[in-house]
Amino acid sequence: MTSVAPTGHRPRLMIADDDPVVQSMLSVSLSRAFEVVGVASDSDAAIELARASQPDAAVVDVEMPKGGGLHAVEGILEAAPGTAIVVLSGDESDRVVRELIGAGAIAYRRKGVPPEALAECLTESIKAHADERLDPA
Amino acid sequence: MSASTPPERSPEAPKRASARAHHYTARLTEAVHQASGDREGGLLDRATIVQLRDSLTLEMRESLIDAFATSLPKCLTEISSAAERGDHVELRRVAHLLKGSAATLGALRLTLTCQRLEHSGRDRDPAVNSGQLDEFRSVASEAREALREQLLSV
Numbered sequence: 001m002t003s004v005a006p007t008g009h010r011p012r013l014m015i016a017d018d019d020p021v022v023q024s025m026l027s028v029s030l031s032r033a034f035e036v037v038g039v040a041s042d043s044d045a046a047i048e049l050a051r052a053s054q055p056d057a058a059v060v061d062v063e064m065p066k067g068g069g070l071h072a073v074e075g076i077l078e079a080a081p082g083t084a085i086v087v088l089s090g091d092e093s094d095r096v097v098r099e100l101i102g103a104g105a106i107a108y109r110r111k112g113v114p115p116e117a118l119a120e121c122l123t124e125s126i127k128a129h130a131d132e133r134l135d136p137a
Numbered sequence: 138m139s140a141s142t143p144p145e146r147s148p149e150a151p152k153r154a155s156a157r158a159h160h161y162t163a164r165l166t167e168a169v170h171q172a173s174g175d176r177e178g179g180l181l182d183r184a185t186i187v188q189l190r191d192s193l194t195l196e197m198r199e200s201l202i203d204a205f206a207t208s209l210p211k212c213l214t215e216i217s218s219a220a221e222r223g224d225h226v227e228l229r230r231v232a233h234l235l236k237g238s239a240a241t242l243g244a245l246r247l248t249l250t251c252q253r254l255e256h257s258g259r260d261r262d263p264a265v266n267s268g269q270l271d272e273f274r275s276v277a278s279e280a281r282e283a284l285r286e287q288l289l290s291v
Contacts, residue, residue: 021238024204028197063233090237112185112240115192 010035011126014053016046016072017061017088022111026059029115034122043067047075054080057122060105062089062096069096073103084129086122088113180279185243186287198288205238209281212238213274216254220265228265229255235277242288244280 236251
């Protein structure tokens with residue numbers, strides 16, 4: 001079973017970023033297209049939020065307290081496997097991005113990406129993640 | 138990678154990330170040059186300001202400015218304290234955090250100032266002195282006022 005919301009419903013989104021301005025930016029700009037179920041400021045809180053809310057998608061910052069993005073991605077997917085994760089990166093290295101994609105994140109975008117582009121990426125990622133779970137091969 | 142490109146999990150992704158990093162740096166540099174003749178003198182990234190004004194309602198922009206106004210004094214205090222203690226790890230962390238906020242809002246000069254501080258922390262450069270911190274506080278104050286003016290005017 002996937003956690004993708006039925007057609008006509010806004011997909012459920014969680015945000016994990018320790019920057020209050022980015023939290024606010026993502027919350028307000030994505031609230032038209034998504035139901036924002038919660039915001040977490042560190043990796044452990046993000047995992048708990050995912051466990052409690054079972055979102056369709058998550059935006060996860062690469063660099064966060066309590067373990068960073070890698071810990072968050074691994075923990076979120078363990079706690080809520082139906083979550084399509086899009087990583088939001090600053091100027092982190094290729095190695096870090098590669099680790100997060102390898103850990104199960106679907107896509108990444110750089111901070112400062114236009115809200116419409118991020119919303120589109122999230123929507124596509126939800127579909128890609130659902131398809132992948134239905135047909136892992 | 139364009140915004141319309143479907144998400145992927147491919148070996149090419151990190152290469153594209155590197156390309157995007159170069160593109161981002163180039164955009165920053167280009168914006169500095171473009172803004173040099175502007176009234177703000179490179180204080181703000183006009184493209185980001187226009188984008189925020191076009192895509193967010195006034196209420197949303199007020200929410201953003203409130204979040205920035207709340208977090209900025211805390212960041213300034215933490216950066217000053219970390220510099221005085223010689224705590225490079227904390228200096229780098231907070232400078233990185235504020236750099237993200239500043240970039241999100243198009244506070245170009247503050248973004249670049251934070252980037253320099255962040256690199257000072259990363260390189261354990263001992264040259265973070267009171268003059269640099271004064272300049273940093275001044276840039277932050279200018280950014281806050283300019284953002285209010287540019288994002289909250291009707």
